[in-house]
Amino acid sequence: xxxxxxxxxxxxxxxxxxxxxxxxxxxxxxxxxxxxxxxxxxxxxxxxxxxxxxxxxxxxxxxxxxxxxxxxxxxxxxxxxxxxxxxxxxxxxxxxxxxxxxxxxxxxxxxxxxxxxxxxxxxxxxxxxxxxxxxxxxxxxxxxxxxxxxxxxxxxxxxxxxxxxxxxxxxxxxxxxxxxxxxxxxxxxxxxxxxxxxxxxxxxxxxxxxxxxxxxxxxxxxxxxxxxxxxxxxxxxxxxxxxxxxxxxxxxxxxxxxxxxxxxxxxxxxxxxxxxxxxxxxxxxxxxxxxxxxxxxxxxxxxxxxxxxxxxxxxxxxxxxxxxxxxxxxxxxxxxxxxxxxxxxxxxxxxxxxxxxxxxxxxxxxxxxxxxxxxxxxxxxxxxxxxxxxxxxxxxxxxxxxxxxxxxxxxxxxxxxxxxxxxxxxxxxxxxxxxxxxxxxxxxxxxxxxxxxxxxxxxxxxxxxxxxxxxxxxxxxxxxxxxxxxxxxxxxxxxxxxxxxxxxxxxxxxxxxxxxxxxxxxxxxxxxxx
Numbered sequence: 001x002x003x004x005x006x007x008x009x010x011x012x013x014x015x016x017x018x019x020x021x022x023x024x025x026x027x028x029x030x031x032x033x034x035x036x037x038x039x040x041x042x043x044x045x046x047x048x049x050x051x052x053x054x055x056x057x058x059x060x061x062x063x064x065x066x067x068x069x070x071x072x073x074x075x076x077x078x079x080x081x082x083x084x085x086x087x088x089x090x091x092x093x094x095x096x097x098x099x100x101x102x103x104x105x106x107x108x109x110x111x112x113x114x115x116x117x118x119x120x121x122x123x124x125x126x127x128x129x130x131x132x133x134x135x136x137x138x139x140x141x142x143x144x145x146x147x148x149x150x151x152x153x154x155x156x157x158x159x160x161x162x163x164x165x166x167x168x169x170x171x172x173x174x175x176x177x178x179x180x181x182x183x184x185x186x187x188x189x190x191x192x193x194x195x196x197x198x199x200x201x202x203x204x205x206x207x208x209x210x211x212x213x214x215x216x217x218x219x220x221x222x223x224x225x226x227x228x229x230x231x232x233x234x235x236x237x238x239x240x241x242x243x244x245x246x247x248x249x250x251x252x253x254x255x256x257x258x259x260x261x262x263x264x265x266x267x268x269x270x271x272x273x274x275x276x277x278x279x280x281x282x283x284x285x286x287x288x289x290x291x292x293x294x295x296x297x298x299x300x301x302x303x304x305x306x307x308x309x310x311x312x313x314x315x316x317x318x319x320x321x322x323x324x325x326x327x328x329x330x331x332x333x334x335x336x337x338x339x340x341x342x343x344x345x346x347x348x349x350x351x352x353x354x355x356x357x358x359x360x361x362x363x364x365x366x367x368x369x370x371x372x373x374x375x376x377x378x379x380x381x382x383x384x385x386x387x388x389x390x391x392x393x394x395x396x397x398x399x400x401x402x403x404x405x406x407x408x409x410x411x412x413x414x415x416x417x418x419x420x421x422x423x424x425x426x427x428x429x430x431x432x433x434x435x436x437x438x439x440x441x442x443x444x445x446x447x448x449x450x451x452x453x454x455x456x457x458x459x460x461x462x463x464x465x466x467x468x469x470x471x472x473x474x475x476x477x478x479x480x481x482x483x484x485x486x487x488x489x490x491x492x493x494x495x496x497x498x499x500x501x502x503x504x505x506x507x508x509x510x511x512x513x514x515x516x517x518x519x520x521x522x523x524x525x526x527x528x529x530x
Contacts, residue, residue: 001080001083001194001195001198001199003034003191003194003195004034004194005020005034005035005036005037005190005194005218006036006037006218007037007039007043007047007215007216007217007218008194008197008198008201008214008215008216009043009046009047009050009215010046010047010050010201010211010212010214010215011201011204011205011211012046012211014037014039014040014043014217014218015037015040015043016037017037017038017040019037019038019220020035020036020037021035021036021038021187021190021220022034022035022036022190023036023090023091023187023188023189023190023191024091024188024336024337025090025091025093025370026091026092026093026333026334026335026336026337026340026370026371027093027333027370027371028370029337029370029371032090032091032191034191036190036191036194036218036220037218038218038219038220038221038223038224039217039218039219039224041227043217044217044224044227044228044231047182047212047215047217048151048182048228048231048233048234049212049233050180050210050211050212050215051151051180051181051182051212051213051215051233052150052151052180052212052233053210053212054180054209054210054211054212054213055148055150055151055179055180055212057209057210058148058178058179058180058209058210058213059147059148059178059179061178061209062506062514063117063118063120063123063514064117064118065207066114066117066175066176066178067113067114067115067117067118067176068114068207069175069203069204069207069209069213070110070111070113070114070117070172070175070176071110071111071114072203072206072207073110073167073199073200073203074106074107074108074110074111074114075107076199076200076202076203077103077106077107077110077167077196077199078103078107079199080195080199081100081103083195084103084162084192084195084196085099085100085103087189087191087192087195088102088161088162088189088192090191091161091188091189091190091191091192092161092188092189092192092335093333093334093335093370093371094161094297094333094335098297099161099162102160102161102162102163103162105162105163105461106162106163106167106168108461109163109168109169109172109461109482110167110172112461112462112484113172113173113175113176113484113487114176116176116484116487117176119516120507120514120515120516121516121517121518122146122484122487123145123146123507123516124144124145124146124493124519125143125144125145125507125508125516125517125518125519126143126144126145126518126519127142127143127508127518127519127520127521127529128141128142128143128521128522129141129520129521129529130498140497140498141497141498141499142495142496142497143495143496143497143499143504143508144493144494144495144496144508145493145494145505145507145508146177146488146491146492146493146494147178147491147492147493147494148177148178148179148490148491149177149179149235149236149261149490149491149492150179150180150233150234150235150236151179151180151181151182151233151234151235152170152174152179152180152181152182152234152235152236152237152238152490153181153182153183153184153225153228153229153231153234153236153237153238154166154168154170154171154174154181154182154183154184154237154238154239155183155184155186155225155237155238155239155240155241155249156168156183156184156185156186156189156193157186157240157241158186158188158189158241158335158336158339159297159300159301159302159335160240161186161188161189161192161193162192162196164240164481165183165185165186165189165192165193165196166183166185166192166193166196166197166200166216167196167199167200169461169481169482169486170238170240170263170481170486171183171200173481173484173486173487173489173490174236174238174487174489174490175213175214176487177487177488177490177491179235179236179490180212180213180214181213181214181215182214182215182216182217182228182234183197183214183215183216183217184217184219184224184225184228185197185216185217185218185219187218187219187220187221188335188336190218193216193218194216194218197214197216200214200216201214201216225249226252229249229252229253229256229262230252230256232256232257232258234260235260236260236261236262236263236489236490237249237253237260237261237262237263237264238263238264238481238489239262239263239264239265239266240264240265240302240481241264241265241266241267242266242267242396243266243267243394243472245264245266246262246264246265246266246475247264247266247472247475249262249264250262250264250475261476261489262475263474263475263476263479263481263489264474264475265302265422265467265468265473265474265481266472266473266474266475267302267394267396267422267473268302268303268306268394268420268421268422268423268469268473269304269305269306269307269392269393269394269421270303270304270305270306270307270421270422270423270424270425270447270456271305271307271308271309271392271415271418271421271424271425272290272305272307272308272309272424272425272426272427272455272456273308273309273411273415273424273425273426273427273428273436273439274286274308274309274310274311274318274427274428275311275408275426275427275428275429275432275433275436276311276313276314276408276432277428277429277431277432278427278428278429278432278453279310279311279314279315279318280314281429283314283315283317283318283321284317284318284321286318286427287318287319287321287322287325288321288325289455290305290308290322290400290455291322291325291326292455293305293455293456293457294306294398294399294400294457295326295329295332295375295398296457296458297457298332298333298334298335298373298397298398299332299373299375299396299397299398299399300334300335300339300396300397301457302422303422303423303456303457303458303459304400304456304457305400305425305455305456305457306394306395306399306400306401307391307392307400307401307403308400308401308402308403309382309403309405309411309414310402310403310404310405311404311405311406312404312405312406313406315404319359319379319402322359322360322377322402323359323360323377324360326359326360326361326362326375326376326377327360327361327362327363328362329362329375330362331362331372331373331374332362332372332373332374332375332397332398333370333371333372334371334372334373334397335371336371337370337371339371339396339397340371340372340373340397342396343373343395343396343397343399344373344374346395346396346397346399347361347374347376347395347397347399350378350395355380355384355388355390355391356378356379356380356384356391356401357378357379357380358376358377358378359377359378359379359402360376360377361374361375361376361377362374362375362376373397373398374398375398375399376398376399377399377400377401377402378399378400378401378402379401379402379404380401380402380403380404381403381404382403382404382405382406382410382411382414385401385403385414386413386414386417389417392418392419408435408436411439412438412439412442415439415442415443415446416442418446419446419470419471419472420446420447420469420470420471420472420473420474420477421446421447421469421470421473422447422448422449422456422467422468422469422473422474423447423448423449423450423451423456423469424443424446424447424449424450424451425450425451425452425454425455425456426439426440426443426450426451426452426453427452427453428452428453433452445470446469446470447469447470447473448466448467448468448469448470448473448474448477448480449465449466449467449469459482461482461483462483462484463483463484463485464483465480465482465483465485466480466482466483466485467480467481467482467483468480468481476489496508510528510529510530511528511529512526512527512528512529
């Protein structure tokens, strides 16, 4: 597919103009062709009008039809996979194998949502049959199910140009739930975004569905995104990125005349707790595993373990092994020059402030004009950590902070002091875990996912996954942006009272033709009503 550099407005191409921007190769600093043109105010109005027009039609489609669209998109991404991966590599600097895996994740989650639609029970159909003879008052026939919200604005993420971008989890889950989507492409990978957008556009055309189900808008700054969130036709927002950006969108969504939900995933330091038994049994392997986790993807994963609690007693060998490993590393490729500069400034600030001790830092950094960060590891006592809560804030890049604790009761106090995160990890023996139930109970209130003897980097796309957490990790700790429950963000329950059978949505009719699981008079069943 050829790149045009213009927005995709339904089935139409956007316009060119005087303002342009280009993708940048972070490995060399060179600009990439072609030039891209920010969407105009007129194009945004066209995209939202098309989305609003398509909304009731798309919402009325049965799950099987929507599933076919998702599978067609997945197949199109596979067909264009070589071009997508090649362009994503140029725009992000991410290794080709990583991007090939991310493409597979993107197509896989589209197919997973299609599976859910084909089975159909996700709509949470509930039926309470009429009780005309009930005394003192009869009960009406009352039925409810989840229905789509309407057009959704999705913001592409910098660190996942495929899986959290134009056809990523937010788009897939919003489409699966029956909502048109308008994507604001991330300016760091516009070419990748356009190729993927063209695949979605083509899939909609070949499916014979309304063009307004999908649009893609370009912008080098924030103007288009702000206007999109404020537009009255937009009914929900999905964002993955920085706390600054996410909280700004939260405020915009809440300040509208009609406030709308904003599902922002805003990063996390993902505390990792090493308990004494685990340190004694496998300190060397823990050092190796931790190094691999916090430097994976150059530390540019929102699930990177950025704070690690380590016992004071017996940690010398662990710290020495970890420090030596980090010192031997070279520079790590970062996503953009801006991200690399911000990371470098954060490391310099942490060193200059002296609140934590720099244990090790990679020394061999290439000087080729590219975006590179030096892996680094810091250390601090638990007392100092508690006195300086800013040390718990995320540093986006290949670094982590060791927090040395003495008594395990002190560890419990530290966990209680934490704000919301995406994940928490406990490394321990079975005996450690049995004695750490208070810690687990605290962490249940602080994170969306608790791991035992693992590492949080790597998020499985499955039915049970929760990728979310209390604020400020996300804007709504009741939701997840990964896994099939992500669809629920873009729905609301609608109740139908005393409707004729033929006027009800198919999922609520007596016949239950699709055979979905329904809650009928308080009992889960697939059996049709008599």
